[in-house]
Structure formats: structure tokens, C-alpha cells
Amino acid sequence: MRYKRSIKKNFSVKEQCSFSIREQELRTYRDILVKHQTLSMLCLILTQKSKWVEINNRLKSIKMKNIKIYLILAVGFLAVAGCQKDDIQTFDVNSPGVVFPGAGDAAIYKGYNSADKTYYINESFLNIPLSQETYTIDFPVKISGVAVDKDRTVKYKVIAEKTTALPSQFQITEAKIPAGQQYGYVRFVLSRDNALDNLSVKVSFELVDSDDFKVGSNEYCKGVLNWSNMLPMFPASSFYTRTYNMIILSPLTKLSTSVSYYSPIAHKAVLDALxxxxxxxxxxSNSFEDPGTGTTTILGAYYTDLYARKLQKYLDDYAAANGGKRLMHNAGDGQGIVIQARVNGAVYNPNI
Incomplete structure (x- = not known):
């Protein structure tokens, strides 16, 4: 202030008055600016507060919507769960289920084929003494309930349109679950017939409800018994059928588990060729095992082309030795069609 006063002493009164007016104007401008900044800050705070209020309201709205959604889902889940509980098929000891063995029984019962959901048994009189005119086969069945202390009857129905065996070639003598057992049988008595030296026949049948049992599952109610006087077929489970389809060329894929193109002659050709x-x-198996070593019973995918080429050579040699006549399938969907090996790059041709 002393500095300012000393400066003012060097100016006239008029000039000093002018300075005072300017100082007052500056103070006024400063006050206005301060007020303006205060108002701006206040407006900014109010604006932000308004935004936060809006955001908070939106969050509350979203939370309420989510709560409603969760409630709807919870109610729906309970309703579905209630329906599913009502749809579950249950069995009591007085009405158990009966089925053929499935994939879970493959350690002992190897006949289930998951491709067509059918249990297969393949038999032959080849190893039965010629003096024996009949051959008894017990086709396995099992229950899904508990064992009881009495024999129980199993009912079945032969599917005529899918059965090629004549009535004179087989009889079904009984079908039951013995007392105290989980597994039982449908008993077939087969009759020797020289007509089966060059062909195979089958009986297709399915389980039906009886006084003692309900059919446990549609996936395990079909059975097929094949037999002939020729080579018996290998087990129909997937690991064995893939070996056949990896070596024998057909419209099926090489990893197919179907047995629709199986024929005894093709099977015998593979055995002879290998x-x-x-x-x-x-x-x-999708691996490197070689059954030719004699140390494994697994055919690895790496060797399938090698064995298919051995089969092709066998088939070509057979044709050369028989005036160009080639081996043909004698059963299955390929009956009457030339047997072909699945070598790499081969294309199936039913008109060879």
C-alpha cells in the first residue's frame, strides 16, 4: 500500500480520481467473476447431481427388471422340474423292467450294437459235432429291478417281416428270469439244416410287456439271432464292426458300426487273406497296434490300409485262379455284389 500511495503522489488529483474509479471497476469485475465462477460451479454440481440421480434411477430400474427376470426363470425352472419329475419312468418291485444287455454290459455280453440299438448273437453249427442235430442258444435278457425268489416269465414277439429262418429251423422253448437272478434268457433250440451250408438265416424279435415285467427301454428291446453252418460272425459291438468296415469297402463309412454289409464270405476272405x-x-482302435505281431488283439488305424491291400491281393489272386470270377457277398445289403477292399483312394462300385 505504501508503494501505491507513493506512486499516487506523483499524479494530479484528477488522475488519482481516475485511478480510483478504475480500481472500483476492477473490484466490481472481480466480484462478478467470482460470482460467475461460483454459479458455474453450482450449476456443474447440480448438473452432475442430476446425472447421478438419473444413473441411479436407471440402475434401480435395471435391478428391478433383473429381479423380475430371475423370478420368472425360477418359476419356469420349478415348473419344468415338476414336469420332468412327472415324466420319469419308475419301476417298483412288483413291476420291474426287462431289457437286452446294453453297452454297459459289454465286458461279458458283447452283442449290443449302438448304431441300430439291437442286441445280436451270431452262431454256427461249424464247430458242433455232426452227430448233434440241435444246438441250444440262450439269448440273454436282464431286469432293471430287484431279484425275487421265484421264476418270472419274459414275453417277446417275433418280427415276421424281418425273420428269414423257417419254422422248421428253430423253436423258442422258454423265456424267463430264474429265481434270485438279475439275468435270464430267451432259449432257442436250432435244428441242423444242410441248406445253411451256403447261407445264413435269422430270427428278429422284440421284448413286450408281460404280467411280470414292463419293457424297460425302447433302446434295448430288439434282438437278432443269426446262424448258419458256416463261419460265425464276430461280436456285433462297435469296436469289432469297425474292424470289418475299415477293411471291407461298402457305402458305409470306414468308422461305421453298422453290420448291414456283413457277409460270411467276406469275413472268411479277410481271415484267409490275413x-x-x-x-x-x-x-x-485309433492307434498303432498291429495284430500281425501276435502280441495284441487290437487293429490300429495305422495298419488298416496295409491289411486292406493284403485282402485286395487275395481277391485278385482268387479271380485269376477262377477264370476271372470274383468273390461276391452272400448275405447282407451287399448280397450278390463283388467283395471290395477299402484300400486308400478306393471308390465303391456295386456294378463291377
Whole structure:
């Protein structure tokens, strides 16, 4: 202030008055600016508060919507759960279920084929003494309930349109679950017939409800018994059927588990071409096992082309030795069609 006063002493009164007016104007402008900044800050705060209020309201709205959604889902889940509980098929000891063995029984019962959901048994009189005119086969069945202390009857129905065996070639003598057992049988008595030296026949049948049992599942109620006087088929489960389809060319894929293109002659050709015994058939695996070593019963995918080429040579040699006549399938969907090996790059041709 002393500095300012000393400066003012060097100016006239008029000039000093002018300075005072300017100082007052500056103070006024400063006050206005301060008020303006205060108002701006206040407006900014109010604006932000308004936004936060809006955001908070929106969050509350979203939370309420989510709560409503959760409530709707919870009610729906309870309703569905209630329906599912009502749809579950249950059995009590007085009405248990009966089925053929499935994939879970493959350690002992190897006949279930998951491709067509059918249990297969393949038999032959080949190893039965010629003096024996009949051959008894017990086709396995099992229950899904508990064992009881009495024999119980199993009912079945032969599917005529899918059965090729004549009535004179078989009889079904009984079908039951013995007392105290989980597994039972449908008993077939087969009759020797020289007509089966060059062909196979089958009986297709299915389980039906009886006084003692309900059919447990549609996936495990179909059975097929094949037999002939020729080579018996290998087990119909997936690992064995893939070995066949990896070597024998057909419209099926090489990893198919179907047996629709199986024929005894093609089976025998594979055994002869590869030097496998009659009672031997390796399981397929996506690996490097070689059954030719004699140390494994698994055919690895790496060797399938090698064995298919051995089969092709066998088929070509057979044709050369028989005036160009080639081996043909004698059963299945390929009956009457030339047997072909699935070598790499081969294309199936039903008109060879």
C-alpha cells in the first residue's frame, strides 16, 4: 500500500480520481467473476447431481427388471422340474423292467450294437459235432429291478417281416428270469439244416410287456439271432464292426458300426487273406497296434490300409485262379455284389 500511495503522489488529483474509479471497476469485475465462477460451479454440481440421480434411477430400474427376470426363470425352472419329475419312468418291485444287455454290459455280453440299438448273437453249427442235430442258444435278457425268489416269465414277439429262418429251423422253448437272478434268457433250440451250408438265416424279435415285467427301454428291446453252418460272425459291438468296415469297402463309412454289409464270405476272405484263425477277430482302435505281431488283439488305424491291400491281393489272386470270377457277398445289403477292399483312394462300385 505504501508503494501505491507513493506512486499516487506523483499524479494530479484528477488522475488519482481516475485511478480510483478504475480500481472500483476492477473490484466490481472481480466480484462478478467470482460470482460467475461460483454459479458455474453450482450449476456443474447440480448438473452432475442430476446425472447421478438419473444413473441411479436407471440402475434401480435395471435391478428391478433383473429381479423380475430371475423370478420368472425360477418359476419356469420349478415348473419344468415338476414336469420332468412327472415324466420319469419308475419301476417298483412288483413291476420291474426287462431289457437286452446294453453297452454297459459289454465286458461279458458283447452283442449290443449302438448304431441300430439291437442286441445280436451270431452262431454256427461249424464247430458242433455232426452227430448233434440241435444246438441250444440262450439269448440273454436282464431286469432293471430287484431279484425275487421265484421264476418270472419274459414275453417277446417275433418280427415276421424281418425273420428269414423257417419254422422248421428253430423253436423258442422258454423265456424267463430264474429265481434270485438279475439275468435270464430267451432259449432257442436250432435244428441242423444242410441248406445253411451256403447261407445264413435269422430270427428278429422284440421284448413286450408281460404280467411280470414292463419293457424297460425302447433302446434295448430288439434282438437278432443269426446262424448258419458256416463261419460265425464276430461280436456285433462297435469296436469289432469297425474292424470289418475299415477293411471291407461298402457305402458305409470306414468308422461305421453298422453290420448291414456283413457277409460270411467276406469275413472268411479277410481271415484267409490275413492268416487269422476262425475264432479270432481284433478290435479296432485309433492307434498303432498291429495284430500281425501276435502280441495284441487290437487293429490300429495305422495298419488298416496295409491289411486292406493284403485282402485286395487275395481277391485278385482268387479271380485269376477262377477264370476271372470274383468273390461276391452272400448275405447282407451287399448280397450278390463283388467283395471290395477299402484300400486308400478306393471308390465303391456295386456294378463291377
Amino acid at each position: 492268416g487269422w484263425p476262425v475264432n479270432y477277430w481284433p478290435r479296432y
